[in-house]
Structure formats: structure tokens, C-alpha cells
Amino acid sequence: MKAILVSECGGPEKLVLGDVAVPTPGAGQALVKIVHSGVNFIDIYFRIGLYKADLPFTPGMEASGIVEAVGEGVTDVAAGDRVAYAMCRGSYAEYAVVPAWQLVKVPDALSLDKAAGAMLQGMTAHYLTHSTFPLNDTHTALIHAAAGGAGLLTVQMAKMRGARVIGTVGTKAKAELARAAGADEVILYDEQEFDVEVKRLTGGKGVDVVYDSVGASTFQKSLNSLRIRGMMVSFGNASGAVPAVEPLLLNQKGSLFLTRPTLAHHCLDRQELSWRANDVLGWIADGKLSLHIDKSYPLADAGVAHEDLASRRTTGKLLLNVEG
Numbered sequence: 001m002k003a004i005l006v007s008e009c010g011g012p013e014k015l016v017l018g019d020v021a022v023p024t025p026g027a028g029q030a031l032v033k034i035v036h037s038g039v040n041f042i043d044i045y046f047r048i049g050l051y052k053a054d055l056p057f058t059p060g061m062e063a064s065g066i067v068e069a070v071g072e073g074v075t076d077v078a079a080g081d082r083v084a085y086a087m088c089r090g091s092y093a094e095y096a097v098v099p100a101w102q103l104v105k106v107p108d109a110l111s112l113d114k115a116a117g118a119m120l121q122g123m124t125a126h127y128l129t130h131s132t133f134p135l136n137d138t139h140t141a142l143i144h145a146a147a148g149g150a151g152l153l154t155v156q157m158a159k160m161r162g163a164r165v166i167g168t169v170g171t172k173a174k175a176e177l178a179r180a181a182g183a184d185e186v187i188l189y190d191e192q193e194f195d196v197e198v199k200r201l202t203g204g205k206g207v208d209v210v211y212d213s214v215g216a217s218t219f220q221k222s223l224n225s226l227r228i229r230g231m232m233v234s235f236g237n238a239s240g241a242v243p244a245v246e247p248l249l250l251n252q253k254g255s256l257f258l259t260r261p262t263l264a265h266h267c268l269d270r271q272e273l274s275w276r277a278n279d280v281l282g283w284i285a286d287g288k289l290s291l292h293i294d295k296s297y298p299l300a301d302a303g304v305a306h307e308d309l310a311s312r313r314t315t316g317k318l319l320l321n322v323e324g
């Protein structure tokens with residue numbers, strides 16, 4: 001089968017299309033014939049070596065497709081099922097072996113491209129807004145990169161929960177997208193000091209929570225944007241990893257709470273995964289949640305997709321069209 005292989009960490013050119021054997025599903029696993037694979041920032045972290053993986057490896061943490069075969073003891077899915085999954089590495093390939101408990105059946109009303117595109121960023125937006133800091137209509141949230149893949153979904157879910165949303169984006173076109181997703185206010189953070197603007201927009205108080213996926217370049221000002229006893233949710237490093245933090249800083253900035261969550265710890269078992277995935281896929285199928293797919297690339301062009309994502313040129317979701 002065709003698969004992207006990374007034999008040494010580095011730039012997008014390290015994503016090389018090669019031929020490898022189709023894997024065999026073991027006990028509790030299923031073999032999925034991949035139709036669409038999602039492209040996520042985490043794939044860049046693995047490619048550059050910020051997140052560690054044994055070499056060589058096939059990147060990609062998200063896909064949709066058809067179950068081809070199942071291993072011993074698998075009862076959750078069967079051959080022929082339309083499925084989607086996230087957080088199992090190796091989806092930049094024609095086939096992947098996935099623990100069966102991580103596979104979610106795709107509703108008939110939902111296309112496989114939308115299913116692939118919704119899983120990782122959708123379940124992330126879900127845990128951020130429902131679990132890490134459960135929003136309600138008394139809250140104001142600051143959401144960075146609000147027109148990005150995770151951003152557009154987080155904005156919509158924050159609005160579904162009744163919160164007031166302030167988004168930050170890099171361009172005016174992205175501001176339009178964030179507003180269309182429901183953001184009440186949008187700040188162009190390359191042009192304005194967003195912490196000053198947030199304080200102005202909240203009457204000097206600050207927001208209840210910051211969902212910060214940008215990392216190094218926004219961290220300090222995100223702390224400045226919080227109300228006393230607000231919650232800093234640092235969940236990504238798009239601009240680089242956040243350096244070490246002195247606990248005393250959290251005292252000085254207003255007895256703040258700081259957390260650094262990840263999706264895997266919010267889909268601990270089939271029950272938790274099903275809750276989040278069925279909410280996300282169901283809302284998209286019902287039209288309550290909108291998924292913006294920016295672009296689909298052939299599998300061989302995974303490197304181009306990485307370049308586009310890292311250069312801030314994209315909005316919403318990027319996919320690899322594996323079957324086509």
C-alpha cells in the first residue's frame with residue numbers, strides 16, 4: 001500500500017510517499033481502508049520532532065474510511081462499516097490498523113470527508129468547552145486562531161453553550177469567518193495588543209477563560225487578558241512551545257488557574273469517546289455545527305498541506321484525499 005513515511009525529522013520534504021505492507025489487525029483491532037485523512041498541527045509537531053515518535057513512522061492522527069477486516073474479539077464494528085477515528089497515529093496511508101474501541105460509526109447522513117474532518121478538532125473543541133472549562137451564558141471566552149480548524153469549531157461550541165466569544169485572527173478575511181461562526185468580537189492580533197483590547201471589551205475585568213492554541217507568541221498576553229481567578233487553557237504550540245512558567249506568576253496575574261490539556265486524556269474509554277464523537281458528528285449531520293473544509297490534497301502532497309498549515313495561509317480543515 002501507499003503510505004507517507006518520515007525517516008528523519010525535519011521540514012515538509014521529509015514526508016515521503018513510499019510502499020509498505022498492508023498491516024494485519026490483531027486482537028481488539030480493526031483494519032480500516034482509509035478514504036480521507038485529516039491534517040492537524042500535531043502532525044507537524046511529530047514531523048519536526050517536537051513530539052517524539054520512533055523512526056520511521058507514518059504521520060496522521062485522524063481518518064475516515066471503511067472497515068476491511070477485524071481482529072479477534074472485536075464486536076463494536078464489522079467489515080463494511082463506515083467509520084472515523086482520531087488519536088491513533090498512521091493515517092497518512094491507504095490502510096491503518098486502529099484499536100476497535102476508538103472507531104466511531106459515521107451517521108448515514110454524514111459524508112466521509114466531513115467525518116474525517118470533524119473528529120480530532122471537533123472532539124477537542126468539545127472537551128475544551130464542556131469539560132476543561134464548562135462554559136455557560138455567564139462566561140466570556142477568548143479563543144485564539146478563531147478561524148483555524150480547532151478555532152472555528154470551538155467558537156461555535158462556545159456559542160452553543162451561551163458564552164460571549166472574543167476571537168483573535170491574523171487577517172480580515174479570517175475575521176469574517178470567525179464572525180460567521182458566531183464570534184461576538186474579533187481582534188486582529190498582529191495589528192492590535194489583544195490583551196489591551198480584551199480588557200477594553202470586558203470593562204477592565206478580563207475574560208473567564210482563554211483557549212490558547214498559539215502558544216509561545218500569545219501566552220503572556222493571554223494571562224494578562226484573564227479576570228482574577230480566570231482559567232488559562234494552553235492547548236497548543238502553533239507559534240512554538242511555551243517556555244517554563246514560575247507558579248508565582250499565576251499569583252501576580254490574579255490567582256489564575258493554568259492547565260495544559262490534550263485530547264487523549266479526554267477520550268479515556270469508549271463511553272467518553274462516544275459522547276464527544278456522537279455529539280460532534282450528530283451536530284454536523286443535523287446542521288447545528290458547521291465544518292469548514294478549506295482544501296483537500298492528494299496523499300502525495302502531504303508536505304504541501306503541512307507548508308500551507310504552518311504558514312498561516314489556511315482556514316478551517318485540511319484533508320488528504322487518500323482514495324482519490
Ligand code: NDP
Nearest residue numbers: 040041145148149150169170213235236237238239262263
Ligand atoms: P489551525 O488551523 O488553527 O492553524 C494554526 C493557526 O494558528 C494559523 O492558521 C494561525 O491563525 C495561528 N497562528 C498564529 N501564529 C502562528 C504561527 N507562528 N505559526 C503557525 N500558525 C500560527 O490548526 P489546528 O486547528 O490543526 O490546530 C490549532 C492548534 O490547536 C495547534 O496548536 C494544535 O496543536 C492545537 N490542538 C491541540 C489539541 C489538544 O488536545 N491539546 C488537539 C487539537 C489541536 P491566524 O493567522 O489567525 O493567527
